[in-house]
Amino acid sequence: MAKKVLVVEDNELNLKLFCDLLRAHGWVAEPVRDGREAVARALAEMPDLIVMDIQMPHVTGYELILAIKADERLRAIPIMAVTAYAGRDDEERIRGAGADAYVSKPISLARFMDAVHALA
Template structure:
C-alpha cells in the first residue's frame, strides 16, 4: 500500500527560510507547498487542502497573527492545525499567537529536530 504524503502549506516571506522549511519537510516525505505572500495564504489553503499550515508571524502586508485569526474563523479551514514560526520569542507573543488559534509555536532560529517533532505531533 502506498503511503500518501501529508500536505503542509508553508507561509513564509523569507526566501531562505521558505526553502529550508520546504526542503526539510520534503526530506521527511511531506508534500510541501510554498507561499511567499501572506495575502495568498487563505486561497492557497483552500486549493491545496493541507494537513498542516506552517505560518511565519512577521510578514509584510498581512501578519501571520491576522492570518491565523482568519483561518480559524473559516468553517472550511478552521480544523487545519497551525504551527507559528517566529523570531518573536516573548511569553506575551506566544500567548497571543496561541490565543489566536495556533496549535503550536516554534521560535527562530529553529532547531531542525524540534521543528520536525512539532510537525509530526500536529499531523
C-alpha cells in the same frame, strides 16, 4: 499518500529551508511567499498542516491565523507558528489566536520536525 503542508513564509531562505526539510521527511510542501495568498491557497490545497511565519509584510501571520480559524472550511487545519517573536506574551497571543504550536527562530531542525509530527 504523503501529507501536505502549506508553508507561508516571506523570507526565501527560510521558505526553502522549511520546504526542503519537510520534503526530506516525506511531506509534500507547498510554498506561499505572500501572506495575502495564504487563505486562497489553503482553500485550494486543503493541507494537513499550515506552517507560517508571524512577521510578514502586508498581512501578519497573527491576522492569517484569525482568518483561517474564522473559516469553517479551514478551522480544523492545525497551524504551527514559526517566529522570531520569542517572548511569553507573544506565544500566548499567537496561541490565543488559534495557533496549535509555536516554534521560535532560529529553529532547531529536530524541534521543528517534532512539532510537525505532533500536529499532523
